Amino acid sequence: AQRVTQPEKLLSVFKGAPVELKCNYSYSGSPELFWYVQYSRQRLQLLLRHISRESIKGFTADLNKGETSFHLKKPFAQEEDSAMYYCALREGGGTSYGKLTFGQGTILTVHP
């Protein structure tokens, strides 16, 4: 069975500092990886997906199949980045489009 691990429950940085939220996964096939974010009092929303190789709000994430990781990075953190971040995996092959396996989440706090 697939598994997603986010080793840090809490992460605190100062504004302008680099930030990296770690995500490791275990899955025997070819996964689809996502980062979701939940700001205070808002719904869970998609931040990034590995297939798009895009940068959203200054965040990037690279899928490293050798290390089975999908770490989320931002070179200069902003206070508005404070939120709960979830890494999620979907089985490849297009048969489990609605089923995501989530990590436990990391609460990021960016101090002024």
Place this chain on the structure above:
Amino acid sequence: KAGVTQTPRYLIKTRGQQVTLSCSPISGHRSVSWYQQTPGQGLQFLFEYFSETQRNKGNFPGRFSGRQFSNSRSEMNVSTLELGDSALYLCASSLGPGAYNSPLHFGNGTRLTVT
């Protein structure tokens, strides 16, 4: 475009009762999934529906069930409620099969409290 809509937002029920939660997906989305979110277990997949058929099911007891209607709207039902069923129940919709890498879009959730 309206987002995923879940009703009601809050529910308080007593042990042994049953409850029905409703979800309206984004227009054009045909896949609906349900998740349970608790502080201890995090986000856990309950089940997924497409074309009125359950496609995937998570590791939950049979007391948890769901259905999808022809307009893609979905309901989930929990019978014989237990205290441990207290949680935030999230609904998510996506385009469904054929839309590679279609992400899930989540609703605000229904907060269920069992007393």
